[in-house]
Amino acid sequence: MYSDKVMEHFNNPRNVGDMENPDGTGEIGNVRCGDITKVFIKVNGQGIIEDIRFRTFGCGAAIASSSMLTEMVKGRHVEEAVKITDIEVADNLGGLPPQKLHCSNLAADALKAAIKDYQDRQK
Amino acid sequence: MYSDKVMEHFNNPRNVGDMENPDGTGEIGNVRCGDITKVFIKVNGQGIIEDIRFRTFGCGAAIASSSMLTEMVKGRHVEEAVKITDIEVADNLGGLPPQKLHCSNLAADALKAAIKDYQDRQK
Amino acid sequence: MDRIYMDNAATTPLEEKALEAMMPFLKENYGNPSSAHTFGREVRKAVEETREKMAFLLGAKPEEIYFTSGGTEADNMAIVGAARALQDRGNHIITTSVEHHAVLDTCLALQEEGFEVTVLPVDQHGMVDPDDVRDALQDNTILISVMHANNEVGTIQPVEEIGRAARESNVLFHIDAVQAVGNLPVNVETLNVDLLALSAHKFYGPKGVGLLYVREGTKVNRLTHGGGQEKGMRAGTENIPGIIGMGKAMELAYSQLEENTRRMESLRDRLIQGCLEMEEAKLNGHPTRRLPGNVNVSFEYIEGEALLLSLDFKGIAASSGSACSSGSMNPSHVLMATGMSEQTARGAIRFSLGRHNTVEEIDYTLQAVKESVDKLRSMSSLYQGKGER
């Protein structure tokens, strides 16, 4: 049901954990709908995401999507990163089973929330 | 589905054929209901069935029942023979499948008709 | 001589290569395909590969294939499922008088739910007239169900033309292809069908497994409730070895189709020829549009079942009436539908040849038939009657 890529990311997730003094934090999800993902970002003066960390409560797809997203985002400008869609995340994972598609959504949304938090703090 | 006894009688039916100058003849059945059996009997002065012959159009059970009946009847008194039931015929064959039970009926009824014919001629 | 099996329309021996393909799934690959772990995923993969393979052979898409426990379940799912799904649009169903009970009885049972069923007649060869189908169409017709090839007399129905008529009138078309698959080129596109049932054990696959094809976009209500297997359409843990064996058997059947057809037709014609040379014998079914292995002959004055048993003593397996109803005492509804007398119908015997039959077997069988028919006639009250007349 899961692609090899999903399984690999699930088993060796990139950028897991907390971050001291993040420039932005986002949290999406709740227990009722299923999964909960937290994303922390560090952004440099040029608006480039220099570091990213996540923590996820959720199924294999949720963890793998979070991991994949952090890989896709690192080194990108926040304006670019905010445009990353759940579909791109799923595609980069070699696809997700239909009933798991919303998991990639969660990761992308948590990132957006973190970027918004970062932008709010800039104001 | 058929017992070994049924199959044996079907394959080597006893007393098949016609009879010259029978003392009684009976025919039961019609194509619509299924099978047709003819029975011919030769009865001596004491009322003993000395010989019997049958011909049957029908399934394996019908042929085997006819054959079994002729074996059961030979040497018996007509008053006794007329009492033979379909159930005794089926029992002697080691049983018949439920949907084939009426076949043993046919043979017993044809015999009854032949005995009636014999008795009518005596009058 | 070994025992001779000529009842391949009842069931076929399992192809060795199909059994080989099944063995791992009867041994180490025992996972449940619904399980998320490796044991389950391995099996899921094999099941989906089989689905793709069978879809490809039928000219269908994998998403259109639903595995079932056999032809009967597939027929029931198609007919009841489609009728119930469409009952808002109409309640009229068209079928034929020569269908297998899995179709005919299912259609008739729907009458209790308020459906109206037209049972079309057939000609003396068991053929449905596509014009009769067209004439029977009503505004409220929602489904036409016609078998591809008949199991008893082997007649091949004009399903392509009926399919066109159905398509033109926007009515769903189901075919019971249980006897056709493995014997004829069955393709859902060329046949214009929306629903199609098949059963593995009729084409040298295992017993207890079949398939329903449902054209994309066709709504079919499910009949059983339970786990979400087969996209919710057919609940219950799948017969995994069965599915794998069916796929392999189908692959073999399609690859050898032409060659087998040619061989079987020539054996069939030799057997028909020999039977018809006997006294008062008559071929049932269509003279040319018939399954490559089907021989159905009526011998007057005797009963098919008695002939069957007599041949069985000589080591030959044949059938009188269809296998399913051979316990019943009624003459075949298929033969009666072709308009023959009950007596002639009851004198019918069916030989259904298969891949494994040989010319020697045909010739031995002809000899045995002759002996048996003679013996049974000499015992028959009807034959006697005839002599006297």
Add this chain to the structure above:
Amino acid sequence: MDRIYMDNAATTPLEEKALEAMMPFLKENYGNPSSAHTFGREVRKAVEETREKMAFLLGAKPEEIYFTSGGTEADNMAIVGAARALQDRGNHIITTSVEHHAVLDTCLALQEEGFEVTVLPVDQHGMVDPDDVRDALQDNTILISVMHANNEVGTIQPVEEIGRAARESNVLFHIDAVQAVGNLPVNVETLNVDLLALSAHKFYGPKGVGLLYVREGTKVNRLTHGGGQEKGMRAGTENIPGIIGMGKAMELAYSQLEENTRRMESLRDRLIQGCLEMEEAKLNGHPTRRLPGNVNVSFEYIEGEALLLSLDFKGIAASSGSACSSGSMNPSHVLMATGMSEQTARGAIRFSLGRHNTVEEIDYTLQAVKESVDKLRSMSSLYQGKGER
């Protein structure tokens, strides 16, 4: 170490002796049991012997046994068939909130046909209270359907007592014994049941075959139409190798029942013990009245599916939720029915032990669970949240 299979509630490996018994029917004994010839009669005989054997083991009569394609079909046949047959007498059905979907969804689907369904609650251990059954009985109650043992949490229901209540009120009683057969002594007389479903692949038999027991005199409408197989109750060519394999597997299961139960209970308790020694772990289901192989534990702050996949990487096959619904995103309806929070329900993992498991496997598994739980918690947004609080 070899891969470790601990998902025997989803399906079991086929017993070697059962496969051996099946082999002739996958090879030379390929006849259709409905055929009158020798090929058919040989198979018919074997099928009827299996029916007698299984009837005997269940404390039933051979005429009360109907072979099906699995547990789901048997459950559907029992519930829908009995409900429809009795709809003149009443329209009320009682079942429980922890049934398998094959029962629960089937009962609920009957609501569309005008039946009224009472779904009884369970206690925190997943147990039904027989008094609740008694209280739910109405004048128009026609059927009670309760599972013998639960597939997810392993809780064994008080079916004998419910059976007595049903008998006293003259209401039909169906049990889904799919998880019980092979694990518990199942006997239709001591259990007071009228209908009983089982599935071969849960007790080391083949997939795609099961059985419905119907007490003599109980009227059950058939669900599918077709040939007259199984006395008209279940049309379609039978899965012959499946039936034969099921009989052999059942025979073995019954003969080894006590020995296997003892072994598995001791392994089960060792695994439960080890799990509960870990931080914030909780046993789901009943502490004592549970299937000998069932271990269902919730680990807080992590997701069962993630734990399952993590264990799979370590070569261990387990399950989160029931196998059938592991594709769905909802927490198990069984766990929710016991009153736990969604988060705890989602943290559940099920190990279902089988005949082949060893103490070494249990100990390896405990080690692996500990590592996996720790790793997943270290990644969990909830665990972190907890630390902060």
